[in-house]
Amino acid sequence: MNKKEKIGNDLSIPPKFIHTVKEINNTISNQIKNTKELQNTYVLGEITNLNHSSQGHTFFRLKDENSMINCVLFNNKAKKISTTIEEGDEVLIQGSIDYYNKKGTLSLKVNNIYPVGEGKYYKQKEELKRKLKKEELFKEKHKKQLPKIPEKIGIVTSKDGDAIKDIINSIKNRFSDVEILIKHAAVQGEKAVKELTEGITYFDKKTDVDIIITGRGGGSIEDLEAFNNEKLARKIHETTKPIITGIGHKEDETIAGLVADKKTITPTEAGKQAVPKKEDLIQNLKNLEKELDEAYNKYKKIQEKTKKIEKSKKSLKILKIALILLILIILLLIGLII
Amino acid sequence: MIKNYEEKTEEIKQTIKTLNKGEISEKNAEQKYKKSKRTLKKIKNSLNLGKGKIKIVDKDKTLKKEKI
Numbered sequence: 180m181n182k183k184e185k186i187g188n189d190l191s192i193p194p195k196f197i198h199t200v201k202e203i204n205n206t207i208s209n210q211i212k213n214t215k216e217l218q219n220t221y222v223l224g225e226i227t228n229l230n231h232s233s234q235g236h237t238f239f240r241l242k243d244e245n246s247m248i249n250c251v252l253f254n255n256k257a258k259k260i261s262t263t264i265e266e267g268d269e270v271l272i273q274g275s276i277d278y279y280n281k282k283g284t285l286s287l288k289v290n291n292i293y294p295v296g297e298g299k300y301y302k303q304k305e306e307l308k309r310k311l312k313k314e315e316l317f318k319e320k321h322k323k324q325l326p327k328i329p330e331k332i333g334i335v336t337s338k339d340g341d342a343i344k345d346i347i348n349s350i351k352n353r354f355s356d357v358e359i360l361i362k363h364a365a366v367q368g369e370k371a372v373k374e375l376t377e378g379i380t381y382f383d384k385k386t387d388v389d390i391i392i393t394g395r396g397g398g399s400i401e402d403l404e405a406f407n408n409e410k411l412a413r414k415i416h417e418t419t420k421p422i423i424t425g426i427g428h429k430e431d432e433t434i435a436g437l438v439a440d441k442k443t444i445t446p447t448e449a450g451k452q453a454v455p456k457k458e459d460l461i462q463n464l465k466n467l468e469k470e471l472d473e474a475y476n477k478y479k480k481i482q483e484k485t486k487k488i489e490k491s492k493k494s495l496k497i498l499k500i501a502l503i504l505l506i507l508i509i510l511l512l513i514g515l516i517i
Numbered sequence: 518m519i520k521n522y523e524e525k526t527e528e529i530k531q532t533i534k535t536l537n538k539g540e541i542s543e544k545n546a547e548q549k550y551k552k553s554k555r556t557l558k559k560i561k562n563s564l565n566l567g568k569g570k571i572k573i574v575d576k577d578k579t580l581k582k583e584k585i
Contacts, residue, residue, distance in 0.1 A: 328519050330566055338573075347571065356566035361573045381574070460522075460564060467529055468557050474536035475550045481539050 204280040211285075217276040222248065222287060223295070226268045239264070241272060241287065249286040250274070261306050262292040269296035300400040304407040307434055311409075316416050316438050323421040323440045325453070328460070329389035331358045332453055333420075335378030338363040342395045342446035346425065349450025354457045360388060366395035371405035376414040383418045390453050391418065393435070394425035394446045406433040415439055425449025519563040526560070529553045 180188075187194035198206070211217050224241035231237050235254030240247050250272060252260070264270060273291040278284075294302040311317065332350060336342045343361065350357055362381055364374035375393060382391045393415075395406070405411060406426050412434045415422050424439040425446040436442035443449045532553045535541050541549070 326520070327522050328564075330519060351569065354569075356564070356569040358566070358569055359571045361571065363573075386574075457564060461561070463526070464557055464561055467526060467533075468554075470533050471529060471536075471550065471553050471557070474533045475546065478536045478539055478541075478546055482543055 200283070201280070204278070204283050207283075208278040208280050211276050211278045214276075219275060220273070220287075222272045222274070224248075224270070224272070226264050226266060226270060229264065229266050237264075237289075241270075249284065250289055251277075251286050252289040252292075256290060260289075260292055261310070262294055262302065263306065264292060268294065268302075271295050300404055300407070304400065304434060307407060307409055307412070308437065311412060311434065311438065316412070321416065321438075323419075325421050325423070325441055326389045327455065328354070329357060329454060331360065331386075331388045333360045333362065333378075333382035333386060333388035333391045335362050335364050335375055335382065335391065335393040336395055336446070337366045340366065340396055342366070342425070345396075345446040346392055346394065346450040349447045350454050353451065354454040356457070357454055360386060364393075365405075367398070367402050367405055372408045372411050375405060375411055379411075379414055379418055379422065383420050388420065391420055391422045392425060392446075392449045392453055393422065394443075394449050395427070396446065397428035397431060403427060403431060403433055406435040408434070411435055412438045423449045423452055519560075519566070522560060522563075525556050529556060 183197045183199075184194045186192075187197055222241055224243050227240045227242050227247075229237070229239040235257065237252040237257060239250050239252075241250050242248075262270075271293040272287060272289055273293070274287050274289045277286055277288045279286070315321075334343065334346055336346070338361070347359060350359060360382070362378040364378045365371045366375070379391055379393060382388050395403075400407075403426065406424070415424075415435055415438045421440040423441040423443060424433070424436045425443045425448055426433050426436055428445065431444075441449075441452055443452050532549045535549065536546060
């Protein structure tokens with residue numbers, strides 16, 4: 180009779196209902212492993228008790244109003260996840276429920292983390308910023324020089340927003356002769372990234388524009404999502420023609436702006452940066468012409484003076500010789516008289 | 518000409534410097550001066566690009582000039 184049978188007999192409990200700790204933990208573990216919903220699940224919650232181990236594993240708890248669950252992100256998984264987490268972040272965790280038999284603890288093994296809530300867009304942007312910065316996409320060495328006086332400008336923005344009017348007015352107020360080509364693109368929503376990249380590609384590959392401008396008016400970080408998109412950022416980076424961005428308000432920073440050849444704070448400013456003031460150029464040429472005339476007149480005057488001096492020098496030389504001759508004649512005459 | 522505005526104006530600035538130094542023959546000075554005057558005229562003319570048209574390159578015909 181084994182121990183379980185003996186105790187069962189003593190307490191009148193059928194032995195099959197008596198388990199060792201190991202047995203019950205194995206039963207729980209097997210139940211969890213065999214429950215499909217627990218092996219690939221998504222859990223929404225807020226991160227708390229965040230802890231990083233020296234081995235590179237991350238431990239935290241995911242909580243909502245009434246419950247909490249332990250989570251573990253092993254270092255081999257962490258390397259594949261681009262999302263960084265902080266205390267208080269609202270996230271959606273994809274993973275599997277794991278039961279640790281030795282200690283009888285349950286935890287959510289993390290496979291992936293998706294930021295959600297208000298911080299989602301900000302986080303995505305910051306992560307992309309870090310990634311592209313590491314690839315040196317924002318470096319000055321990649322910035323193409325803008326032509327001083329573009330003859331043709333391509334604008335990629337929404338036909339319905341104020342940005343298009345602001346850019347055109349800004350260009351026309353400074354240099355009305357410049358030709359402008361417009362390609363409509365949604366600047367927010369599902370189609371935005373596709374249409375913006377298509378517009379930029381069109382002007383880059385199929386036209387002879389000197390500069391491309393893209394932009395939109397201000398908005399929330401969610402509204403500006405397209406301008407923080409990796410595909411658009413890479414398109415701007417690889418474009419052979421210089422690109423100016425004019426996105427949002429003064430305080431808005433976008434990835435598109437960081438990767439562009441020239442980043443401006445508004446669509447109006449983008450127009451200003453694209454072209455010089457024609458009247459300034461004309462004034463500059465007038466000043467240059469005046470300087471040129473003055474320099475040439477000064478040169479001629481100096482030449483005339485130099486000639487006069489040379490002439491005087493010559494006369495003086497002749498006078499000198501004449502004087503010497505006169506003295507010699509006088510001396511000769513005196514000699515003859517004596 | 519408009520494309521090399523900077524280059525051409527720089528050439529004129531160099532001519533001004535040379536004339537101010539005076540280290541140039543009269544014949545050369547006159548030639549450089551006249552050449553610079555002609556270049557200035559050409560640059561001025563090149564700034565007049567035309568009417569500055571606004572074209573919409575979309576297939577979307579709802580976008581009309583009046584709306585802009």
